[in-house]
Amino acid sequence: MSLLAVNNLGIATGGQDLVADLSFAIEPGQRLGLIGESGSGKSLTAMAITGLLPPAIVPRGSVTLDGVEVIGAPERKLNQLRGAASAVVFQEPLTALDPLMKLGNQLAEPLHRRFRREGRDLANIDAEIIALLERVSLPQPQRIANAYPYEVSGGQRQRVAIAMALACRPKLLIADEPTTALDVTTQAEILALLDSLVRDLGMALLFISHDLPVVSTIVDQVLVLRQGRMVETGPVKTVLGAPQHQYTQSLVAAARAFDSALGAS
Amino acid sequence: MSLLLASLVLFALLRLLPGDPANALLGVGADADQIAAARQQVGSDLPLWQQFIRFITSLARFDLGTSFVSQAPVGEEILARLTVTVPLTLLAFALAIILAVPLGIIAAVKSHKWYGGLISVFSQLGIAIPVFWVGILLVTAFAINLRLFPSGGFPRQGWGNPAEALRDLTLPVLTVATVMASSLVRYVRSATQDVLGSDYLRTARALGSSFTEALLRHGVRNGSVPIISILGIELASTFLGAVVVERVFTLPGLGSMLLLGISQRDYPNVQGVLFVSTLLVLFIGFFADLAQRLIDPRLRDRSRGAAS
Amino acid sequence: MTTIELDRPAPRAAISWTFVVGMTLVGIHAAIALLTLVWTPYDPSSTAGGRLEAPSLLHWAGTDRLGRDLFTQIMIGSRIALQVGIGAVGIGAAIGVTIGVLAAFATRLLDDALAAAFDILIAFPTLLLAMLVVAASDTASLWSAILALGIALSAIVGRLTRILAKRVLQMDFITAARTSGTSWPRIVVIHVLPNIWPTLMVNFALQFGLAAIAEASLSYLGLGAPPPNASWGRLLQEAQGTVYTAPFGAIAPGLALLVLVIGINLFADGLRDVGDPTRRRSR
Numbered sequence: 052m053s054l055l056a057v058n059n060l061g062i063a064t065g066g067q068d069l070v071a072d073l074s075f076a077i078e079p080g081q082r083l084g085l086i087g088e089s090g091s092g093k094s095l096t097a098m099a100i101t102g103l104l105p106p107a108i109v110p111r112g113s114v115t116l117d118g119v120e121v122i123g124a125p126e127r128k129l130n131q132l133r134g135a136a137s138a139v140v141f142q143e144p145l146t147a148l149d150p151l152m153k154l155g156n157q158l159a160e161p162l163h164r165r166f167r168r169e170g171r172d173l174a175n176i177d178a179e180i181i182a183l184l185e186r187v188s189l190p191q192p193q194r195i196a197n198a199y200p201y202e203v204s205g206g207q208r209q210r211v212a213i214a215m216a217l218a219c220r221p222k223l224l225i226a227d228e229p230t231t232a233l234d235v236t237t238q239a240e241i242l243a244l245l246d247s248l249v250r251d252l253g254m255a256l257l258f259i260s261h262d263l264p265v266v267s268t269i270v271d272q273v274l275v276l277r278q279g280r281m282v283e284t285g286p287v288k289t290v291l292g293a294p295q296h297q298y299t300q301s302l303v304a305a306a307r308a309f310d311s312a313l314g315a316s
Numbered sequence: 317m318s319l320l321l322a323s324l325v326l327f328a329l330l331r332l333l334p335g336d337p338a339n340a341l342l343g344v345g346a347d348a349d350q351i352a353a354a355r356q357q358v359g360s361d362l363p364l365w366q367q368f369i370r371f372i373t374s375l376a377r378f379d380l381g382t383s384f385v386s387q388a389p390v391g392e393e394i395l396a397r398l399t400v401t402v403p404l405t406l407l408a409f410a411l412a413i414i415l416a417v418p419l420g421i422i423a424a425v426k427s428h429k430w431y432g433g434l435i436s437v438f439s440q441l442g443i444a445i446p447v448f449w450v451g452i453l454l455v456t457a458f459a460i461n462l463r464l465f466p467s468g469g470f471p472r473q474g475w476g477n478p479a480e481a482l483r484d485l486t487l488p489v490l491t492v493a494t495v496m497a498s499s500l501v502r503y504v505r506s507a508t509q510d511v512l513g514s515d516y517l518r519t520a521r522a523l524g525s526s527f528t529e530a531l532l533r534h535g536v537r538n539g540s541v542p543i544i545s546i547l548g549i550e551l552a553s554t555f556l557g558a559v560v561v562e563r564v565f566t567l568p569g570l571g572s573m574l575l576l577g578i579s580q581r582d583y584p585n586v587q588g589v590l591f592v593s594t595l596l597v598l599f600i601g602f603f604a605d606l607a608q609r610l611i612d613p614r615l616r617d618r619s620r621g622a623a624s
Numbered sequence: 625m626t627t628i629e630l631d632r633p634a635p636r637a638a639i640s641w642t643f644v645v646g647m648t649l650v651g652i653h654a655a656i657a658l659l660t661l662v663w664t665p666y667d668p669s670s671t672a673g674g675r676l677e678a679p680s681l682l683h684w685a686g687t688d689r690l691g692r693d694l695f696t697q698i699m700i701g702s703r704i705a706l707q708v709g710i711g712a713v714g715i716g717a718a719i720g721v722t723i724g725v726l727a728a729f730a731t732r733l734l735d736d737a738l739a740a741a742f743d744i745l746i747a748f749p750t751l752l753l754a755m756l757v758v759a760a761s762d763t764a765s766l767w768s769a770i771l772a773l774g775i776a777l778s779a780i781v782g783r784l785t786r787i788l789a790k791r792v793l794q795m796d797f798i799t800a801a802r803t804s805g806t807s808w809p810r811i812v813v814i815h816v817l818p819n820i821w822p823t824l825m826v827n828f829a830l831q832f833g834l835a836a837i838a839e840a841s842l843s844y845l846g847l848g849a850p851p852p853n854a855s856w857g858r859l860l861q862e863a864q865g866t867v868y869t870a871p872f873g874a875i876a877p878g879l880a881l882l883v884l885v886i887g888i889n890l891f892a893d894g895l896r897d898v899g900d901p902t903r904r905r906s907r
Contacts, residue, residue: 101522106428126527134524146515149534151612160533161523199613212519219523444885446837448844449878452864456871553749560751560841575845578759597747
């Protein structure tokens with residue numbers, strides 16, 4: 052059975068379809084990239100998968116995450132599912148972290164839940180916090196744990212956000228434009244980190260981005276979304292190497308033109 | 317520094333009051349020599365800057381002078397009247413917070429339910445109503461129709477009769493709290509909305525935290541930072557605005573002292589009330605600032621950076 | 625916020641219902657106020673009615689303790705409230721905008737001093753400042769109340785203007801204008817004022833409501849317009865004296881004030897939605 056199965060997902064607000072007829076699946080350990088321009092409904096899809104759509108935005112169809120139907124599920128059931136089955140890394144690490152709480156304490160929160168779930172001794176949490184911060188290659192983990200979000204750099208914040216997601220030990224990691232807010236060097240580092248973590252921990256990955264080159268480095272399958280509808284899907288090499296749909300072709304061409312412009316200068 | 321500036325503003329405002337304060341000492345029909353003598357006594361014959369120096373130095377010694385009318389020391393009179401105004405303000409403040417915080421949060425979280433909308437509508441009504449009208453309506457309902465509470469006054473022996481004093485303060489406190497709560501509800505509601513739309517709340521929930529837990533752990537702290545500064549402003553303005561409610565319920569508080577002082581042109585009384593009010597306002601502002609810094613590390617850092 | 629990207633066309637700047645309702649409520653008051661200039665149901669000073677009569681077909685809001693028709697007085701109250709609102713906001717705007725713009729352009733020291741003065745002044749409620757200014761004028765009149773409220777409001781307007789103007793002055797197009805040699809007065813007129821105007825207008829509307837409430841409070845305290853000016857605050861103060869025998873007198877003037885202030889606030893809300901193109905409707 053698939054870890055995540057999305058069937059005929061539709062998302063609407065005020066009678067207007069934002070996403071329609073979307074179906075795909077992710078198997079355990081598999082990596083899928085969701086590509087589309089802003090407004091194509093990729094982030095909405097991620098929110099629908101975790102059952103976190105705002106009240107005014109209504110999903111229909113079916114989303115099965117780790118064997119549980121998400122759409123229409125009661126909040127209590129979703130709370131158990133989130134964290135255990137899936138965890139999310141968001142785009143903007145500055146706002147995604149609580150500005151008034153020390154990073155170590157923020158990291159302790161999901162850890163606490165997992166330790167309770169697994170029946171582990173809560174006394175080990177402090178050691179685990181440091182271990183996690185080391186796992187995401189942060190220098191001086193002790194200092195970072197004692198710092199507030201505004202006291203560390205953007206790249207470091209995103210590493211902490213990743214560590215928080217890891218703290219849940221999710222079967223599926225959802226990364227929603229995790230590198231968009233970062234500068235190019237940091238982007239590459241975070242991508243490499245995500246790549247190695249997903250491999251080492253055997254997680255599945257749903258990687259959402261508008262950036263073709265970024266997506267192609269980290270996933271094996273892609274799904275191209277345009278105005279809430281699937282345009283094309285398949286292995287990265289096929290879709291990006293020989294795009295069938297005109298829209299994908301234009302995306303690929305644009306990315307190439309950009310690359311060559313960069314190379315020429 | 318701000319205290320010095322405040323007293324300068326105060327001084328300027330007081331000098332705007334027309335007529336020579338010396339006249340207030342004498343009444344009509346005094347001859348020129350008497351006026352000159354009175355001027356000397358009050359100090360209004362001196363140049364303005366000397367008057368200001370005198371004003372500042374006596375304030376610095378907390379010497380507020382004596383009333384022109386009653387010849388009683390202003391400081392003592394103020395202290396006596398603070399025993400009415402301070403409990404009134406603080407009780408109303410506490411009641412307003414107890415009412416407004418849950419209501420504001422409900423209005424934001426349940427904005428799509430009918431009662432969430434109803435709270436918002438009521439808070440809109442509340443800010444459009446003058447305090448004294450609320451007071452009059454409460455008097456009509458509770459003092460005249462239901463005869464539950466007195467319509468005004470305060471026991472002669474003050475807090476020597478605590479049960480009576482509390483009974484007398486009930487309607488005034490309710491009046492102020494109603495008006496204060498309705499404006500607070502709107503601020504709590506908008507602070508809660510900010511929290512509900514925040515990315516950090518979404519992160520917490522995406523990692524398995526329940527809505528209530530996330531709101532308690534992250535929302536309360538983040539939401540309280542803007543609310544605290546509003547609370548400081550509300551507290552200060554309620555304290556200064558006590559003049560109206562004290563008039564409605566004929567309470568012998570600081571506000572009625574100010575009103576009486578203005579109508580009798582009793583300078584030292586007016587000046588003393590304004591000075592003590594300014595001190596309290598600055599004091600409240602200082603504490604609101606302090607509380608915000610305790611909660612928000614970024615504010616602490618900024619001030620540290622400014623100091624060094 | 626990055627939460628959700630909705631690439632829908634921005635809703636057109638439709639006139640919101642708050643704007644319409646607010647306009648209507650204020651319009652009713654304005655119409656009544658104009659009407660009182662030519663006609664009132666009774667002569668406002670006529671004491672022909674019975675004393676403290678309850679509302680009836682003859683006297684819609686009853687009569688006061690001298691037998692004057694309350695409905696007539698409340699109608700005149702509309703005129704007074706609007707006069708005070710317009711006058712006070714006008715004065716407050718004239719002083720506040722001038723000083724605020726000056727502060728924004730002034731040297732660091734002067735700007736700091738003005739900003740500190742604004743901060744201290746707005747710590748005092750409008751009513752208290754107005755009380756002091758009224759006390760400073762020898763005789764209480766309608767104009768002294770208007771002037772007092774205007775001066776008290778000018779601190780609020782001044783503070784807002786200064787902040788808004790400084791924000792505009794930091795923008796790139798100001799630098800562009802300066803480098804192309806535009807003079808300061810011209811920059812104020814063609815760049816600063818048009819940019820801060822929408823926000824100021826909304827604020828003026830809100831100040832209008834504040835002024836109406838503050839005027840009623842002043843009158844209630846006996847510091848407002850003296851008789852025969854029938855301010856709602858004075859009507860309420862008189863009604864309070866007879867509230868045991870004739871409680872109805874304490875209702876109608878308050879309702880009139882409530883309707884006016886709510887109207888103004890709704891109007892301001894609508895104005896904000898219409899006037900500010902950068903403000904999108906929240907979810």
